[in-house]
Amino acid sequence: MSLPKSVDVVIVGAGPAGHTLALSLHQSGCQDILVVDGQHRTANTSRAAALHAATVEALERLGLADRFVAKGRQMQSTTIWTKGFSPIASAGFRSLAKNTKYPFILGIPQHVSEQILSDAAKERGIIVHRPLRVVDLKPHAHDNTLTDVIFENGETIRARAVVGADGSRSTVRSICGVEWNDPHGEVNANVVDDSAAAANMIVADVTLTAPPSLRPDAINLVIAPEGQQNALMIQYLPGDPYPDAVPAGTPVYRIASGIPAALGPPPRAPEVAYLQGLLDAFGPQHAVDGAAPLEVEHALWSSRFRTHSGIAGAFLTSAPGGAGPVCLLGDAAHIHPPMGGQGMNLGMRDAAKLGPVLARYVQAAKGGEAGATAAARADVEAWATQRRKRALEVIDLVRTIQSRLWVPNKTEYIFGVLPYNPAWIQFSVLSTLTSFEWFRSKTAWAVSGLGDP
Known part of the structure; x- marks a missing residue:
């Protein structure tokens, strides 16, 4: 033309x-x-x-x-899962109903x-x-x-x-x-x-052999086990986003994970084995009582991302x-x-x-x-x-x-004597704050963009 x-x-x-x-x-x-x-x-x-x-x-x-x-898919909250705590709903989007016809994150x-x-x-x-x-x-x-x-x-x-x-x-x-x-x-x-050193996060869409023990109407953030500093996100995707790759009705999940420095730079397009390693190391079985390890069946799309x-x-x-x-x-x-x-x-x-x-x-x-x-x-x-x-x-x-999210989940010492865990302290405070509707509403408002003039 x-x-x-x-x-x-x-x-x-x-x-x-x-x-x-x-x-x-x-x-x-x-x-x-x-x-x-x-x-x-x-x-x-x-x-x-x-x-x-x-x-x-x-x-x-x-x-x-x-x-x-x-x-x-209408997501109603962002929920943080970490060992020793009940699920922490850090933002509740239903509270936005007084401000918008769309009180949710649309997945x-x-x-x-x-x-x-x-x-x-x-x-x-x-x-x-x-x-x-x-x-x-x-x-x-x-x-x-x-x-x-x-x-x-x-x-x-x-x-x-x-x-x-x-x-x-x-x-x-x-x-x-x-x-x-x-x-x-x-x-x-x-x-x-494009330096690999800066590419310290991966995002992928996958199918799993069994569904996660997590909320399907939430953006789920799983905090790494003690001794690690990382977070892994799991989100249920709606409908059939890859109709040519998997049969209709097959659940597809978005996962995202930080890549600790000890693992080195991630590949440009991580495959099943690499993604499985991340789920084994940082999956919900480390943070959710009774959760089984997740097994990646297919990687439909994956990429590394820079976090700057x-x-x-x-x-x-x-x-x-x-x-x-x-x-x-x-x-x-x-x-x-x-x-x-x-x-x-x-x-x-x-x-x-x-x-x-x-x-x-x-x-x-x-x-x-x-x-x-x-x-x-x-x-x-x-x-x-x-x-x-x-x-x-x-x-x-x-x-x-x-x-x-990237808080060290390990025991440290003040003056080499008094033990404390930065992640435990932060999530204790967050767990208390998120028990109040005003805090969940404030967080939802900040993320929603509704205050954007």
């Missing part, structure tokens, strides 16, 4: 954030858009597996919430979410052009408020605005020279390094030498460790909020009135400032969640 010579908006990247923006722009009356992606097709893998209440509300405004809820694999978004886009006439790789951005020769988007195949498209939703190794971000760093000082580079964070120095920029807006979205703007399931959710909400703002800018710029265009551009700048601030807040939230 041949490309147009010019469009109002080019969206680079057709993941959840890119698709959400396309749908939001379309709903806001900006329908002259082009979505491109460098991959031949969307990968049939899960990655993110949860949508928070605020994200489902954003999808409702796009007319899509019912589709997602129908395909998902749904990312590839299922992407299919829903893709189907909705096609219904609205939004086509993703694949594989089409951007190699450069330049100001248009006769008007530097327009941007020429140059592709690997030699084609060029003129756009009033460009959005880079092309992942953590964003080509758009790199071309524009936007700094990429860890806000806590661990990384300062525009290219995300990253954020772009600015979410609004322009091509070198140009003035036309270039926005960064999703993983091109910020990345987070998987704990709390915040990354994809924040990217989708960023996109839903950008749609009407960018549509107003495009309309003003096409009208040619300088004052209206400047005011609309200021609104885009305000979006970029506010969303970057929110991303930093979420990074801090995820770091807090991570620090509370």
Whole structure:
């Protein structure tokens, strides 16, 4: 399919954030858009597996919430399991019923979410052009408020605005020279390094020979046995997320685990034997009374993850030498460790909020009135400032969640004499706090994103 010579908006990247923006722009009356992606097709893998209440509300405004809820599993709590304690429900999402129609975490694999978004886009006439790789951005020769988007195949498209939703190794971000760093000082580079030393967590979707003795309506966090410092997550996935790989009705589970340094760097795509070793070492049999060891039957998808964070120095920029807006979205703007399931959710909400703002800018710029265009551009700048601030807040939230789970579960000594166990102390306090509804409600609110302006 041949490309147009010019469009109002080019969206680079057709993941959840890119698709959400396309749908939001379309709903806001900006329908002259082009979505491109460098991959031949969307990968049939899960990655993110949860949508928070605020994200489902954003999808409702796009007319899509019912589709997602129908395909998902409603998770009512996050529950921590550790030896010597009753299950600790650290967040109870039913308490959100006074604030939202969606008082739960919606468990749904990312590839299922992407299919829903893709189907909705096609219904609205939004086509993703694949594989089409951007190699450069330049100001248009006769008007530097327009941007020429140059592709690997030699084609060029003129756009009033460009959005880079092309992942953590964003080509758009790199071309524009936007700094990429860890806000806590661990990384300062525009290219995300692939070193195995930083890849200290694995996530996988598996089938098991027998179901776990855990709550199917909860995100279950199993704390490692005494002498270890680790946590393992088990989540029941809804429906038949891998219909081509396992028979219909076969339960599929998401597992995620930290990788202690003693195990060395994990493989890029761990197989059954590696995953089984993690379940043997850190599975629920070590934390849940009467729980049997779990046996992995099939690994349907697996990957290693880095647990650091990253954020772009600015979410609004322009091509070198140009003035036309270039926005960064999703993983091109910020990345987070998987704990709390915040990354994809924040990217989708960023996109839903950008749609009407960018549509107003495009309309003003096409009208040619300088004052209206400047005011609309200021609104885009305000979006970029506010969303970057929110991303930093979420990074801090995820770091807090991570620090509370990765506590040494071993006896230590004060002055070499007085014994204490940091994990036992922390979970004793947490067990007491979570007995109060106000605490469970406060935690649910923080995770839900409903306080996101």
